[in-house]
Amino acid sequence: MTGTEPQPEVKTNQKRLAIIGGGxxxxxSLKNALDSLNEWEIICYEKSDxxxxxxxxxxxxxxxxxTKYTTQFSCFAPFDAHVNPDGGTSRSEFFRNDEYGQxxxxxAEKFSLQGNILTQHRxxxxxxxxxxxxxxxxxxxxxxxTSESSTEYxxxxxxxxxxxxxxxxxxxxxKMLPVSELNHPDGLGHITDQRIVVIGGGESAVDYxxxxxxxxxxxxxxxxxxxxxxxxxxxxxxxxxxxxFLRNRLMLSIHENIRNWIGQRFVxxxxxxxxxxxxxxxxxxxxxxxxxxxxxxxxEIRKEWAFKLTKAAKDDLFNMFHNKSDDFLDAVxxxxxxxxxxxxxxxxxxxxxxxxxxxxxxxxxLVVPAxxxxxxxxxxxxxxxxxxxxxxxxVHATYxxxxxxxxxxxxxxxxxxxxxxxxxxICGLIAVTFPRPAxxxxxxxxxxxxxxxxxxxxxxESIYPVEMFPYCDQLARxxxxxxxxxxxxxxxxxxxxxxxxxxxLHYDYRDKPAFEEFGSAPVYMPKSLILILLLIKPFDLVxxxxxxxxxxxx
Numbered sequence: 001m002t003g004t005e006p007q008p009e010v011k012t013n014q015k016r017l018a019i020i021g022g023g024x025x026x027x028x029s030l031k032n033a034l035d036s037l038n039e040w041e042i043i044c045y046e047k048s049d050x051x052x053x054x055x056x057x058x059x060x061x062x063x064x065x066x067t068k069y070t071t072q073f074s075c076f077a078p079f080d081a082h083v084n085p086d087g088g089t090s091r092s093e094f095f096r097n098d099e100y101g102q103x104x105x106x107x108a109e110k111f112s113l114q115g116n117i118l119t120q121h122r123x124x125x126x127x128x129x130x131x132x133x134x135x136x137x138x139x140x141x142x143x144x145x146t147s148e149s150s151t152e153y154x155x156x157x158x159x160x161x162x163x164x165x166x167x168x169x170x171x172x173x174x175k176m177l178p179v180s181e182l183n184h185p186d187g188l189g190h191i192t193d194q195r196i197v198v199i200g201g202g203e204s205a206v207d208y209x210x211x212x213x214x215x216x217x218x219x220x221x222x223x224x225x226x227x228x229x230x231x232x233x234x235x236x237x238x239x240x241x242x243x244x245f246l247r248n249r250l251m252l253s254i255h256e257n258i259r260n261w262i263g264q265r266f267v268x269x270x271x272x273x274x275x276x277x278x279x280x281x282x283x284x285x286x287x288x289x290x291x292x293x294x295x296x297x298x299x300e301i302r303k304e305w306a307f308k309l310t311k312a313a314k315d316d317l318f319n320m321f322h323n324k325s326d327d328f329l330d331a332v333x334x335x336x337x338x339x340x341x342x343x344x345x346x347x348x349x350x351x352x353x354x355x356x357x358x359x360x361x362x363x364x365x366l367v368v369p370a371x372x373x374x375x376x377x378x379x380x381x382x383x384x385x386x387x388x389x390x391x392x393x394x395v396h397a398t399y400x401x402x403x404x405x406x407x408x409x410x411x412x413x414x415x416x417x418x419x420x421x422x423x424x425x426i427c428g429l430i431a432v433t434f435p436r437p438a439x440x441x442x443x444x445x446x447x448x449x450x451x452x453x454x455x456x457x458x459x460x461e462s463i464y465p466v467e468m469f470p471y472c473d474q475l476a477r478x479x480x481x482x483x484x485x486x487x488x489x490x491x492x493x494x495x496x497x498x499x500x501x502x503x504x505l506h507y508d509y510r511d512k513p514a515f516e517e518f519g520s521a522p523v524y525m526p527k528s529l530i531l532i533l534l535l536i537k538p539f540d541l542v543x544x545x546x547x548x549x550x551x552x553x554x
Contacts (some may be wrong), residue, residue, distance in 0.1 A: 015040045016153070017430070018137055020123045020380075021160030022046025023053025024104060025406025025419040028073055029158050031111050032420075032427040044113075045139065047122040051108055054162065056101025059183040061211070064095040065203055065234065065324035066414035067244040068103075069521075071095065073420050074505045074514055076107045081245060081501050081521040088235040093242050126380050129153060134401065156401040156430055159385075160419075161376050163409055163463070170199060170369040171346050177368045182208055188217060191366070197222045197340075197348060198368040201229040203325045205370035210328040212368070213336040222362055223328070224351055226342045228312025231329065232322040232412065237274050238281040238526065243324070245524045247412075249506070250498040250533050252469050254540050255547075256454075260316040262536075267317065271307045281526045302333030308355065309339075315457050318467055322412040374462060375407060386461075391437070391444040392475070393464035394422045395429065400436055403429075413468025417504045421472045425479055434479055469502050481507045499523045499530060 017040050019029050030044045050056070055064065064071065068079035084092045095103070108114055125138040135157045140149045167179055177191070184190070188211055196219050198209040206223065213221040236243045251259070270277050306329055313320060331337040340360050341352030348367055351360045377385045387407060389396055396402040403426040406419045428434040437443055448460075455465045476482040483506050485494040497506060500521040508514035 015155045017042045017156045017158070018123075018135070018152070018154040019044040019158045019160055020126070020137075021162060021406075022048075022051045022117055022119065023056075023160065023162060023406070024416040025053075025162060025423070026158075026160035027051060027104060027108055027113060028416070028420045029160055029405045029423040029427070030113050030116055031075065031107075032423040033158070033430070034111070034113070034116065036427040036431040036433065042116050044117045045121045045123050045137075046117060046119045047142065049119050050101070050105075051117060051119065052098075052101030052104050055095075056104055057098035059211075060097065060185070060187045062095075062097055063091050063234075064100060067093045067242045068095055068099075069093070069501065070244045070503055071100075071414045071416050072103070073107065073416065074503070074508050075420070076110055077505060077514065077517055080517065081503075083241050083245070083522075083524075087240060091234075094234070123380065124149060125382065126157060126159075126385070127382070128384070128399075156403075158403045158405055158423075158426065159377065159380075159407075160405050161380070162406050163373055163375055163415070167369065168372045168374050170367075170371060172348050172367050172369070173346070174348050174364060174367045177366055182211075182368065188212060188214070192217050192219065194366050195220045195222075195362065195364045196366045196368060197224055197343075197351075197362060197364040198370055199224045199343075200370035200372070201225045201227075201323065202321065202370065202372065203323050205368075206323060206328040207325045208368050208370055209337050210325070210331050213328075213331045215336065220338075221331075221336065222338045222340050222351070222364070223332075224340050224342060225309075225354060227314045228309045230313050230317065230320060230322040231306055231309055231326050232324045233326045234324055237270060237277045238529075239524050240278075241524045245501040245522075247469075247502050248499050248523075248525055249469070249502050250530065251525075252502060253498070254533065254536060255543055256318055256467065256470070258536065258540055258543060260318050263317040267310060268307065271303060271310060274303060281528075298330070298333035298335075300333075301335075302329045305329060305332050305339065312355070315455075318411055319454055320411065320457065321409070321465075324412075372459075387464060388448070388461055390464070391440050391447060392471075393466065394426055395436070395440070397441050397444040401430075407464055408466045408471065409463045410466055410468040410471075413466075418466065418468060418472060420504060421475045421507065424481075425475045428479060472504060472507070476507045479507075481510075483507065483509045493519065496523070499525060 017033055017037060019026050019033065022044050026044050026046065030042065033042050069081045072079050084090055120142040122140045122142055123137050124140055127136050129136045132153060134153055134155045137152050137154060138149055139152055140147050191212060196212050198205050198221065209221050209223045212219050232243055234242060236246055238246060328337060332339060339354050341354045344350040344352065344359065349361065349363045351362055353360055375387060377387055389398065390404050391397045393408040394404045405422045405426065406415055408418050410418060425434065429436055451460055451465065458465055473482055483497060485491060488494045488509055497518065500518060500523055503518055505514045505518040
């Protein structure tokens with residue numbers, strides 16, 4: 001689906017809003033802007049010819065790591081929280097192949113967004129217009145053979161270019177596989193009989209390794225890690241349902257320090273005694289997930305590496321990114337992927353063993369750099385705009401007319417749902433529905449210090465890490481949409497909301513369709529775990545009270 005030339009009704013002194021990027025973040029920003037800013041001229045620029053974003057149809061066999069229910073926008077929610085009783089074989093609770101791209105196109109059609117989207121238009125530069133107190137955009141129309149550029153003025157800009165704009169490059173003399181080859185529309189059948197090292201431990205890295213290690217390709221694949229990683233299963237051993245569906249508001253209401261302490265030990269026990277957990281918390285209307293095709297020996301190796309990677313992770317459970325592309329552990333168990341430590345030097349021939357000082361000589365024929373992505377903010381603005389300039393990762397601390405959507409990176413969660421809450425907040429700021437914090441620079445400095453303390457091992461100059469629901473709750477409170485027992489007006493409804501899968505639909509509790517949707521969601525957490533959380537709550541309240549007293553002391 002492509003955008004058409006916008007034909008806005010031109011008015012005298014009409015204000016103009018530019019949205020840069022037409023993926024999920026750009027589309028939800030456009031929808032909220034059209035709802036909130038009736039008198040504005042609004043244009044969304046997308047450099048590609050489609051509005052499906054980077055995960056709309058990345059490669060054959062793609063499966064999202066967050067469920068449809070928790071990833072969908074609350075204003076367009078066709079998916080429910082029920083689980084297909086096939087033990088996860090179909091992965092039907094997740095977006096597969098081009099399903100997410102179809103969802104975004106249906107979303108754009110539902111809210112008639114196409115008339116405000118210019119596809120095949122690349123924004124090359126954004127700069128401050130000091131005379132008019134707004135922004136100038138240098139835009140190239142890629143549909144023209146000459147690809148000439150033009151300059152447009154806007155009163156306000158929302159940047160939605162995303163976290164995956166450019167892969168981080170590494171210095172390597174060995175041939176490297178680019179993302180275009182790894183995401184080839186015809187698959188990876190052209191990459192066979194190779195010795196391949198994938199550098200990195202994020203979801204993209206392990207996904208690349210797993211796909212390159214498929215038996216029919218006959219590749220020998222190594223995954224090079226500098227530290228352990230948090231591997232969260234798509235389908236949890238407890239009840240055999242997607243892990244998303246066990247994350248509820250009752251659990252999230254426990255202070256992060258207590259959750260970290262308990263969660264770390266719970267995960268380690270769950271990995272060590274997985275079969276016991278399955279017996280204690282049998283699947284509810286779901287086939288037993290233990291009926292895997294891999295043999296018992298491979299299953300034991302898989303479990304051993306899951307524990308080893310979790311134990312070697314460098315921070316607390318909710319203070320570093322979780323990896324939900326857990327399929328690669330099957331390939332590790334089957335011997336198709338070998339996990340090693342970092343390279344000894346930039347020759348990438350000799351690596352350290354993952355759990356010892358021994359050397360491992362690999363001599364790969366191909367290297368896949370997957371050590372992360374970098375945003376294009378500095379490149380777009382000639383270094384004048386940085387991610388660290390934005391309060392709460394979305395509101396510029398100096399310029400009241402510059403915003404980000406889709407740049408907050410969830411420790412665990414998904415970017416589209418976060419983007420929707422961000423878009424609502426910043427469009428409300430632009431429309432002056434919500435006040436801009438008067439002491440925003442002070443709040444911004446305090447927020448930066450807090451994140452340096454909590455996320456001390458992460459590259460905070462290039463990412464804004466968040467724990468999805470606590471962060472979204474913070475924005476919801478600023479908009480007065482956070483669901484409290486008082487605002488809902490019903491103790492039974494509020495209590496059930498604490499137990500069903502956490503979703504951004506909860507912020508629409510005043511909206512009848514959304515209310516009915518999350519109100520009918522099943523409760524997947526076992527009663528025994530609910531009871532444990534309820535018993536922890538008094539200690540949680542005491543802990544929070546002592547922290548407040550301690551923080552008030554001079």
